[in-house]
Amino acid sequence: MGGQSSKNKLNKEDVEYLKQHTKYDEATIRELHKGFKHDCPDGRLTPEKFMDMYKTFFPSGNAKEFCEHVFRLFDSDHNGFIDFKEFLLAINVTSSGSAEDKLKWAFKMYDVDGNGSIELDEMTKIVQAIYDMLGSSVTSRSPDTAEDRAKKIFDKMDSNKDGTLTEDEFLNGCLQDEELSKILLVGVKQ
Numbered sequence: 001m002g003g004q005s006s007k008n009k010l011n012k013e014d015v016e017y018l019k020q021h022t023k024y025d026e027a028t029i030r031e032l033h034k035g036f037k038h039d040c041p042d043g044r045l046t047p048e049k050f051m052d053m054y055k056t057f058f059p060s061g062n063a064k065e066f067c068e069h070v071f072r073l074f075d076s077d078h079n080g081f082i083d084f085k086e087f088l089l090a091i092n093v094t095s096s097g098s099a100e101d102k103l104k105w106a107f108k109m110y111d112v113d114g115n116g117s118i119e120l121d122e123m124t125k126i127v128q129a130i131y132d133m134l135g136s137s138v139t140s141r142s143p144d145t146a147e148d149r150a151k152k153i154f155d156k157m158d159s160n161k162d163g164t165l166t167e168d169e170f171l172n173g174c175l176q177d178e179e180l181s182k183i184l185l186v187g188v189k190q
Contacts, residue, residue, distance in 0.1 A: 010030065014084075014085060015030070018085060018089075023096050024088070024092070032091075036084050039053075043083055044083065045074075045082040045083075045087060046081050047067070047081075050067055050070075051064060051067040054066070062132040062133065063132075065132055065133070066130060066132065066133040068129075069109050069125075070109065072109075073105065073109050074087060074090040076089070090105075093105045099181070100171065100175070106170075106174075107167050107170045109126060110122055110170070116166075117164040118154075118164065119164055120150065120151065120154050123165075126150075127147075127149050127153070128146035157170060157172075157174075
């Protein structure tokens with residue numbers, strides 16, 4: 001993702017880039033970098049460490065599958081780890097981005113194969129991962145299986161009934177249905 005992956009220092013170019021592409025000021029960026037270095041001394045957040053961190057938020061479930069999908073998005077250069085710039089850019093969207101930014105980010109997570117659209121099997125994989133992550137808290141409340149829930153969501157969003165969801169269909173479906181948006185953005189600060 002740039003210079004950060006090759007070294008453990010935060011240089012002026014990194015700071016300027018992050019100031020331009022996030023809501024954070026220099027002092028906040030440097031403070032967050034300090035915390036990142038504390039947790040990841042080599043400047044690399046591995047999939048295993050990422051999953052350990054996620055487990056603390058969802059202790060009663062199995063976050064492995066969901067973490068793999070989220071990690072795939074954070075690791076934008078696909079080198080197998082998340083550097084500080086990738087981390088901060090993703091955190092910026094997931095914690096303080098607009099509803100539309102968060103939904104665009106979620107669309108990328110649901111588009112598992114990266115082809116620019118979501119198929120029912122991709123929706124099912126993510127919904128199952130969410131069910132697994134939330135554990136008994138979701139399965140005891142919902143009579144639907146992950147497959148049933150994914151099909152209902154998918155059918156509701158697929159406005160042209162072509163069997164795939166475009167980014168526009170996904171965004172419109174979520175923006176028009178607050179409950180749907182909450183379901184699909186589990187794990188993202190709303």
